[in-house]
Amino acid sequence: MNTMGRHAWIGLGVGATAGSVLLVYFIYRERRRRSRRVGMMMRENEPASAPGSGPAQLELHVCDSVSGTTVPRLAAGRVLQPEQGGELQRRLDEVLQCVADLRGEVAELRVGLQSIAVQIVHDVKEGLEESQKAARRRRHLLPRERTDSLSSSSIYFTASGVSLYDGESEGGYTTANAESDYNGDTDRETDKEHEVVSEDDEDRSCATVRTLRQDSQEEDEEDASLLLESDLLNEELEHLLSQGDILHAGGSQERAEGFQLLLDNKAKFGEHKEFLWRLARAYSDMYESTRDAEEKKSYAEQGREEAEAALQKDSLSAEGHKWFAILTGLTSHSETMHSKLKSSHIFKEHIDKAISLKPDNPQCFYLLGRWCYEVSSLGWLEKKAAAALFETPPTATVQDALENFLKAEQLSPGFSRIGRLYIAKCHKDLGNISEAKKWTELASAMPRVPCEDAESAPLEEALADL
Numbered sequence: 001m002n003t004m005g006r007h008a009w010i011g012l013g014v015g016a017t018a019g020s021v022l023l024v025y026f027i028y029r030e031r032r033r034r035s036r037r038v039g040m041m042m043r044e045n046e047p048a049s050a051p052g053s054g055p056a057q058l059e060l061h062v063c064d065s066v067s068g069t070t071v072p073r074l075a076a077g078r079v080l081q082p083e084q085g086g087e088l089q090r091r092l093d094e095v096l097q098c099v100a101d102l103r104g105e106v107a108e109l110r111v112g113l114q115s116i117a118v119q120i121v122h123d124v125k126e127g128l129e130e131s132q133k134a135a136r137r138r139r140h141l142l143p144r145e146r147t148d149s150l151s152s153s154s155i156y157f158t159a160s161g162v163s164l165y166d167g168e169s170e171g172g173y174t175t176a177n178a179e180s181d182y183n184g185d186t187d188r189e190t191d192k193e194h195e196v197v198s199e200d201d202e203d204r205s206c207a208t209v210r211t212l213r214q215d216s217q218e219e220d221e222e223d224a225s226l227l228l229e230s231d232l233l234n235e236e237l238e239h240l241l242s243q244g245d246i247l248h249a250g251g252s253q254e255r256a257e258g259f260q261l262l263l264d265n266k267a268k269f270g271e272h273k274e275f276l277w278r279l280a281r282a283y284s285d286m287y288e289s290t291r292d293a294e295e296k297k298s299y300a301e302q303g304r305e306e307a308e309a310a311l312q313k314d315s316l317s318a319e320g321h322k323w324f325a326i327l328t329g330l331t332s333h334s335e336t337m338h339s340k341l342k343s344s345h346i347f348k349e350h351i352d353k354a355i356s357l358k359p360d361n362p363q364c365f366y367l368l369g370r371w372c373y374e375v376s377s378l379g380w381l382e383k384k385a386a387a388a389l390f391e392t393p394p395t396a397t398v399q400d401a402l403e404n405f406l407k408a409e410q411l412s413p414g415f416s417r418i419g420r421l422y423i424a425k426c427h428k429d430l431g432n433i434s435e436a437k438k439w440t441e442l443a444s445a446m447p448r449v450p451c452e453d454a455e456s457a458p459l460e461e462a463l464a465d466l
Contacts, residue, residue: 262282307324
C-alpha cells in the first residue's frame with residue numbers, strides 16, 4: 001500500500017508537469033504565428049512608388065520568422081510618404097510591443113513553473129510522511145524502499161524544476177531574439193539571470209533530497225525504537241497475564257494477590273482488552289472471598305465496569321461477554337425484583353453471545369444451565385412481573401437446565417462439583433432418582449472448594465434424602 005501511495009503521488013506530479021509544458025508550448029506557438037502574421041502584413045502594406053520618383057530609399061529590418069534572425073532588405077526605388085512612414089513606424093512599434101509582452105509572459109511562466117515544482121516536491125514529501133506514519137501505526141515490519149523513494153523524488157523535481165526550465169529557455173529566447181538588434185545587451189543579462197535561477201533550482205533540489213533522506217533515516221530510527229519498546233511491553237504484559245492466570249487458579253490468598261497485581265498495573269496496561277477482562281475476573285474473585293455486603297456490591301459493580309470496558313475494546317471477546325454476564329448476575333443480588341429480572345435478561349444475552357463466540361467453553365454452558373434452572377423455578381409473582389417487563393418473557397425448563405449442565409460436563413469432565421450437584425438436582429426434579437443418586441455420588445467424590453461451600457450447602461441438603 002505504501003508503494004502504491006508513493007506511485008500515485010509521483011504520477012500526479014508528472015501529470016501536472018506535463019500539462020505545464022504543453023501550456024508553454026501552445027503559448028509559444030501562438031506568439032510565433034502572430035509574429036509571422038505581422039511580418040506578412042508589413043510586406044503586403046509596403047507602398048509601391050513609381051520609378052524615378054526620387055532618390056530616397058529606406059532600409060528595412062524585417063524578422064525572418066523561420067530562422068529567428070534579422071534580415072536587412074532594401075526597398076530599392078521606393079519612396080515613402082510621411083503618412084506611410086508613420087504607419088510603418090507604428091506597426092514596427094506594435095511588433096516590438098508584442099515581443100516585449102511575449103518575453104514578459106515567458107518570464108511569468110518560468111516563475112509559475114518554479115512554484116509548481118516546489119509544490120510538487122512539498123506534496124510528494126507529505127505523501128511519503130503520511131504513508132510512513134500509517135506504516136508505523138500498523139506496526140508492519142516491511143523493508144523500506146528508501147533508495148527508490150528518494151531517487152524518484154529527485155528525478156521528479158529535476159524534471160519539473162531544471163530540465164524543463166532549460167528547454168523552455170531555448171524556446172523563449174528563440175522568439176525574443178527577434179528584436180536582438182534593438183536590445184542585445186538586455187537579452188544577455190536575461191540569460192545570466194536565468195542561469196543563476198537554474199543554479200538556485202539545482203541547489204534547492206539537492207537540499208530537498210538531503211532533507212528527505214534525513215527525514216527517512218530519522219523515521220527509520222523512530223520506527224525501530226517504537227517496535228523495540230512495543231516488543232518489550234508485550235513481553236511484560238504476557239508475563240503479567242500469565243501470573244494473573246496462575247494466581248486465579250489458586251486459593252483465596254493467591255486470588256487476592258492476583259487482584260492486587262492487576263490493580264497495580266492498570267495504569268500501564270489498562271488499554272488492553274486481555275488485561276481488562278482478567279481484572280474483571282479478579283473483581284469476581286474478591287466478591288467471592290469477602291463476606292461484607294457493601295464490599296461485595298462494590299466489587300461486583302467495579303468488575304462489571306472493567307468487563308464493559310473490555311467489550312468496548314473488542315465486542316467479539318468471548319471472555320469479555322462471559323465475565324460481563326457473571327458480574328451482572330452478581331450485582332443483581334442486591335437489587336429489587338424488577339431490576340433482577342432486567343439483569344437476568346442482560347445475563348442471558350451475553351452468555352448466548354459468549355457461547356456463539358466460543359462454543360467449547362464449559363463454564364458458559366454451566367452458567368446457562370444455572371440461568372435456565374432459576375427461570376424454571378420462578379414463582380407466580382415473578383412470572384407476572386417478567387410478563388409486564390418483556391413482550392416475550394424468559395422461559396426455560398428443568399430439562400433445558402439439565403442439558404446445559406451435561407454439555408459442560410461433556411466438554412470438561414469433573415469441571416465443577418456444584419455442576420454435578422445441579423445435574424443430580426435436575427434428575428431428582430424430573431423423577432430420575434437413580435440418575436440423581438449417581439451424580440450425587442460423583443459430586444461427593446470430588447474435592448471440596450472452600451469458597452463454594454456456601455453455595456453447595458443448599459443443594460447437598462436437598463439431595464440428602466436420596
